[in-house]
Amino acid sequence: VCVFETERGPLAVVLVGAILVSxxxxxxGGVHTPPYASRIHRTRHDRTFAKxxxxxxxxxxxxxxxxxxxxxxxxxxxxxDRPIRMGQALARMPGVIRR
Numbered sequence: 001v002c003v004f005e006t007e008r009g010p011l012a013v014v015l016v017g018a019i020l021v022s023x024x025x026x027x028x029g030g031v032h033t034p035p036y037a038s039r040i041h042r043t044r045h046d047r048t049f050a051k052x053x054x055x056x057x058x059x060x061x062x063x064x065x066x067x068x069x070x071x072x073x074x075x076x077x078x079x080x081d082r083p084i085r086m087g088q089a090l091a092r093m094p095g096v097i098r099r
Contacts, residue, residue: 017058
């Protein structure tokens, strides 16, 4: 779970490693979930990310869940069973004008 403090409030990205995922890596800490780990590791990193910058990766693919502590308007293209592409807008914060 990666927790971020944003201008609007907290935002969490939950990296879910499914069966056969051989590890989860982040750009700030390397492998966080070694294969078949038996315990949870906690670390704190003070880092900011630019739009579109890589957060991490799954070493075989899996799922990321985004939880926001503030309102979001989800994009119409975000629908069940539709793929999400790199750089695709997922949601917008109400009241924020995009330039």
